[in-house]
Amino acid sequence: MGAKELGIIFFVISIVVMMVIPLPPALLDLLLILNISLALTILLVSMRTKEALQFSIFPTLLLLTTLFRLALNVSTTRNILSHGEGGRVIEAFGQFVVGGNQVVGFIVFLILIIIQFIVITKGSERVAEVAARFTLDAMPGKQMSIDADLNAGMITDVEARNRRQKIEREADFYGAMDGASKFVKGDAIAGIIIFIINIIGGFIIGMAFLDMSAGEAAKHFTNLSVGDALVSQIPALLISTATGIIVTRATSDDSLGADITGQLFGHPKLLYIVAGAIAFLGILTPIGIFATLPIAGILAYGGRQLQRRANTKVVETAQQEAEQKMDEVRSPESVVNLLQVDPIEFEFGYGLIPLADTKQGGDLLDRVIMIRRQCALELGIVVPVIRIRDNIQLRPNEYVIKIKGNQIAKGEILLDHYLAMSPGFDDDSVVGIPTQEPAFGLPALWVTEEYKDVAELSGYTVVDPPSVVATHLTEIIKRHAHELLGRQETRALIDNIKEMMPVLVDELIPGMLSVGDVQKVLQKLLKEKISVRNLPAILEALADNAMYTKDPEVLTEYVRQALARQITLQFTEPGQPLVVITAGPGLEKAISDRIEQTEQGSYLAMDPDTTQRIYQSMSEQVGKVAASGQQPILLASPAIRMYLRQLMERMMPDIPVISYSELEPHVEVQSVGMVNVQ
Incomplete structure (x- = not known):
């Protein structure tokens, strides 16, 4: 054992020895001064402590100091009753502190006891009890929070372990403080009893053994008893105050003195x-x-x-922040920040600033929140935070939408006008500025407030500028949702499902498929505007078929078949037949004959001439269906659906391609055209 351990052992043994072996008055004086010094040190340390765990030894220290103080009480009582003296420290407190007036000394001692016992000790005991109870009640929630942060990758295993240990130490500390506060309470009671014993016992001993009169014995031993009580209770009061400070101290970045002056x-x-x-x-x-x-x-x-x-x-x-920004700009490392690319950006000219300025009545930020909620419900993904900023390089009324730093779409709106979309025919009574609706490219007019009612009566669809921007932004997000779903976002979706279905996720990942494989399947579904909100069904389908193939294209087809009910509801109206364009036998054979198999998977090797004829036939059929006001949908067999989709992806990406196995059996299918090649 080292010197520190030996010193503590010697201190504890000395406490026991002090209760048995008489000590000379000179040594008692030194120990009493040491007791006051130790209590004052503990008080100052508790005031400098920023959080309770920084003084975790306090409960044990409270026990040791209480025993030390009680041992001193035993030694001083022995000297007072045996020899009628208690040393210079006790006599000084009995004469100088209270002016030799025993009544005043008794009242001062009584006030100290009331303050310590009823106010500080009682309050500290209650606070320690409540803190221990709430700490134990909050442990499960804190543990779950740590697990959630660990699963999300926000903290490492070492940080999680340290945080768990801190929570356990907090529970142990406040539990120990709840028990240790009882020592302070018992010490106050013991001080009162010892004081009474000293006065009564001293009075009897002074008259019986020391040949004192009743008046002399009462005065002498009352003076010593009051001095002894004050010497004992002042350190006890200091340590009781330190106890109250520790148990009421909230976690802070500074000491108690700095917090009080800074906040008060x-x-x-x-x-x-x-x-x-x-x-x-x-x-x-x-x-x-x-x-x-x-x-x-x-x-x-x-x-x-x-x-x-x-x-x-x-x-x-402000000057330091400005200098720091300038230093960051001048530093070579500042170039690294320029490499950060936002997933979605919405930039606008200075004329559209009122859209985003809440002080001017702009509600674009609220609309963006609703867009993210809508996309979560419709697509099943969490859209990243949309960066909104003004750009002086744009025209005043112009805006652009960027995906990962690349401009995807742009538009121009007039804030003091309304967008009136044509019902299919023009009305000369509606006067406005000709334009196109930015989201779908429909012909429209920008009309002023006075023509708004006229346009509505004429059958025009009239919307305000913020709604135009919100609709355009929503359509762009839906169209490019597959680009916004990365591995990190996929991991977050899987972790969310894992809380409810851990067996499913543990079986699939990483034993059968990696996160990247699942991401590719989800991206292919989103690219064809199929919602991935029913992620449990998607993972079930992947777990059922991943043992046979790892090809994302083939796995996507299996998933689409598992989502047959969802796809059916997406493209059909209740009580209405599904109007489709079917793939003819010639097209089926042309595609089947040109499928090439490789080690990496299969692909369609179609010659340009055949591809052109397919496009031409498809354009004719799509034009006929669109002219009748219905959505063109291409229906093919399950064997060629994904290859036909690959073929149509470049020329007609918005035309849905579904297979027979993706439709519910009860759905009535009405074919209004057929795509065929010779």
Whole structure:
């Protein structure tokens, strides 16, 4: 054992020895001074502690100091009753502190006992009990929060382990404090009993053995008893105060003194109000201005100095931030920040600033929140945060939408106009600026407020500029949702499902498929505007078929068949037949004959001439269906669906391609055209 361990062992043994072996008055004086010094040290350390766990030894230290103080009480009581003396420290407290008046000393001791026992000790005990209870109740929630952060990749295993250990230590600490506070309470009770024993016993011994009169014995031993009680209770009061500070101390970044001055005097203007109230108290009451004006002046002066200091600090902080930004710009590492690309950006000219400025009535930020909620419900993914900023390089009324730094779409709106979309025929009574609806490219007019009602009566669909922007942004997100779904986002979706279905996720990942494989399947579904919100069904289908193939294209087909009900509901109306364009036998054979198999998977090797004839035939059929006001849908066999989709992807990406196995058996299919090749 080292010197520190031996020292603590010697200290504990000495406490026991002090209770048995008589000590000379000189040594008792040193130990009493040591007791006061130790109590004052503990109080100051507790005030410097930023959080309770930094002084985790406090419960044990509280027990040891209480035993040490009680051992001193036993030794001083033995000396007082045996020899009628307690040493210079006790005599000094009995004469100098209380002026030799035993009644005053008794009252002072009684007040200290009341303060310690009823106020500080009782309050500390209650706070420690409640803190221990709430700490234990909060442990499961804190553990779940740590597990969630660990699963999300926000913290490492080491950080999670350290946080769990901290939670356990907090529970142990407050539990120990709940028990240790009982020692302080017992110490206060013991102090009262020892004080009474000293007075009564001293009075009897002084008269029976020391040949004192009743008056002399009462005066002498009361003086010593009061001095002994004060010497004992002052350190006890200091340690009780330290106990209260520790159990009521919330986690902070600074010491108690800095927190008190920073928070209590953090509002300098309030000191002026207090100074005025104190001044009026002296003027309007018999207290007098001589007692109140000095305090009011000090408060007013302090408020003025604190306000000056706060203003100076604000200026210095602003200068430091400006210098720091300039240093960051000049530093070579600042170039790295330029490599960050936002998933979605919405930039607009200065003329559209009122759209995003809430002070001018703009609600674009609220609409963006609703767009993200809508996409989560319709697509089943969490759309990343949309970066909104103004761009002086754009025209005043122009805006652009970027996906991963690349401009995808742009538009131009007039804030003081309404967009009126044509019902299919023009009305000369509706006067406006010709334009195109940015989301779908429909012909429209920008009309003023006076023509808004006229346009609505004429059958035009009239929308305000914020709705135009929100609709355009929503359509762009839906169209490019597959680009926004990366591995990190896929991992987050899987972790969310894992909380409810851990067996499914553990079986599939990483044993059968990686996160990247699942991501590719989800991207292919989103690219064809198939929602992935029913992720459990998708993972079930992948788990059922991943043992046969790892090809994302083939796995996507299996998933689509598992989502047959969802796909059917997406393309059909209740009670209405599904109007489709079917793939003819010639097209089926042409595609089947040109499928090439490789080690990496299969692909379609179609010659340009055949491809052109397919496009031409498809364009004719799609034009006929679109002219009738219905959505063109291409229906093919399951064997060629994915290859036909690959073929149509470049020329007609918005035409849905579905297979027979993706439709519910009860759906009535009405073919209005056939795509065929010779």
